[in-house]
Amino acid sequence: MEPGVRLLGLDGLPADARQNWAAARVWAASQAPYLATALLALQPLVVDQSGVEGDPPYDLRRLPVDQGWRVYLDPYVLTDLDVPTIGYWLVHQVAHLIRDHAGRFPGAASPPAEGDGDLFGRRTADSVRWNVSADIEINDDLEAGDITLPPEAPLPGQLGLPEGWLAEQYWHALEGRSVPEVDCGSATDARPREWETNQPGLDGPSSGLIRREVARRVLEALEAGRMTGGWGLWAEEVLAPKENWRQQFASAIRRGVADAVGRLDFTYERPSRRASAAQGVILPSMRQPVPRVAIVIDTSASMRQELLAQALGEVNGVVRAVGIGRRELNVICCDEQAYDAQRVLDARTLRLEGGGGTDLGEGLRAAAELRPRPHVLVVLTDGHTPWPDRPPAGPRVVVGVLDADGSVPGWAKRVLIDTGGKK
Numbered sequence: 519m520e521p522g523v524r525l526l527g528l529d530g531l532p533a534d535a536r537q538n539w540a541a542a543r544v545w546a547a548s549q550a551p552y553l554a555t556a557l558l559a560l561q562p563l564v565v566d567q568s569g570v571e572g573d574p575p576y577d578l579r580r581l582p583v584d585q586g587w588r589v590y591l592d593p594y595v596l597t598d599l600d601v602p603t604i605g606y607w608l609v610h611q612v613a614h615l616i617r618d619h620a621g622r623f624p625g626a627a628s629p630p631a632e633g634d635g636d637l638f639g640r641r642t643a644d645s646v647r648w649n650v651s652a653d654i655e656i657n658d659d660l661e662a663g664d665i666t667l668p669p670e671a672p673l674p675g676q677l678g679l680p681e682g683w684l685a686e687q688y689w690h691a692l693e694g695r696s697v698p699e700v701d702c703g704s705a706t707d708a709r710p711r712e713w714e715t716n717q718p719g720l721d722g723p724s725s726g727l728i729r730r731e732v733a734r735r736v737l738e739a740l741e742a743g744r745m746t747g748g749w750g751l752w753a754e755e756v757l758a759p760k761e762n763w764r765q766q767f768a769s770a771i772r773r774g775v776a777d778a779v780g781r782l783d784f785t786y787e788r789p790s791r792r793a794s795a796a797q798g799v800i801l802p803s804m805r806q807p808v809p810r811v812a813i814v815i816d817t818s819a820s821m822r823q824e825l826l827a828q829a830l831g832e833v834n835g836v837v838r839a840v841g842i843g844r845r846e847l848n849v850i851c852c853d854e855q856a857y858d859a860q861r862v863l864d865a866r867t868l869r870l871e872g873g874g875g876t877d878l879g880e881g882l883r884a885a886a887e888l889r890p891r892p893h894v895l896v897v898l899t900d901g902h903t904p905w906p907d908r909p910p911a912g913p914r915v916v917v918g919v920l921d922a923d924g925s926v927p928g929w930a931k932r933v934l935i936d937t938g939g940k941k
């Protein structure tokens with residue numbers, strides 16, 4: 519923390535700032551009643567920058583939050599902004615927390631390199647791009663609801679992007695573009711900020727409970743017609759019971775498609791209509807392509823055929839639920855070799871080939887080479903197979919594993935398929 523900055527409790531706020539804070543919380547809860555539990559869980563901390571000579575080092579106009587559900591209040595910000603604007607930022611910040619943007623940060627695996635910003639102070643380009651992506655995911659849904667956004671809250675349209683996407687899709691679309699230097703705190707990317715306390719805050723299980731409570735209230739409000747907007751899908755995913763593998767499967771495929779569509783299809787294959795205006799610069803197309811899914815089925819001797827057939831029937835439903843046309847479904851059988859891809863209208867009519875030893879690496883390789891290239895590879899296996907060290911280049915991999923003891927590599931999303939049958 520910069521010299522002269524102090525972290526205080528709520529009683530460190532002057533009376534007028536404290537009044538605005540209290541009024542803004544009430545405003546926020548009345549505008550978004552489904553978020554009330556989450557709003558009440560926020561722990562305020564006051565960042566007193568009055569002891570600093572010259573300009574205050576930290577810009578806290580967005581009321582940044584950390585992963586422990588602390589919200590950092592600057593007394594000057596609270597007296598300067600009007601109550602609805604403070605209230606809006608509270609709603610916005612709570613949305614970062616309950617949508618787990620810190621856990622979803624795609625740049626998490628690549629920590630800042632030397633010279634590329636640092637943990638404190640200057641932020642890395644990855645963090646800023648993800649912050650903006652998460653912001654427009656949130657604001658989009660808030661605007662579709664009843665919340666009035668202040669002018670400084672960014673919307674997808676202002677960046678020339680379509681509405682209704684996930685932050686992951688915006689993140690890919692914004693690659694290489696200049697974005698506003700915003701900071702909503704470590705709740706967006708799990709990287710500590712200089713003004714944040716290192717005391718333990720709200721723990722994971724508690725925030726999980728709040729998430730579920732908010733999700734329940736969102737679904738109630740949607741059913742009662744009291745709200746609209748893009749919270750519904752989120753709430754359904756949160757409430758999907760862990761043992762419901764169909765929903766887990768659907769949500770893993772959906773996320774994989776969202777991610778891969780961004781990565782693969784914001785290429786320059788299809789110039790957008792704005793291209794001519796941009797003087798020789800070809801802009802990526804913003805058309806959302808149809809998701810393409812390929813299925814690799816482990817048909818080695820260790821797989822029980824009737825279980826496999828049953829799982830295939832379920833996959834049909836999942837694939838349909840995710841909105842994938844039958845045309846887009848390619849299936850590759852694989853034991854120790856990959857067999858020719860089959861385009862089937864119904865996975866149950868598949869010709870199951872195989873029966874030998876297992877090497878699913880062959881099937882993954884064959885599936886990744888399909889053209890047009892699949893966005894997501896779904897693998898059905900008992901997990902008793904060697905796996906390649908690395909994922910195939912391009913598509914995301916979701917593994918439906920039929921045996922709880924089977925292995926799934928860390929680079930794939932694992933979903934345990936419990937068909938309810940005997941083992």
Ligand SMILES: [Zn+2]
Binds near residue numbers: 611614649652
């Ligand atoms: Zn934000």
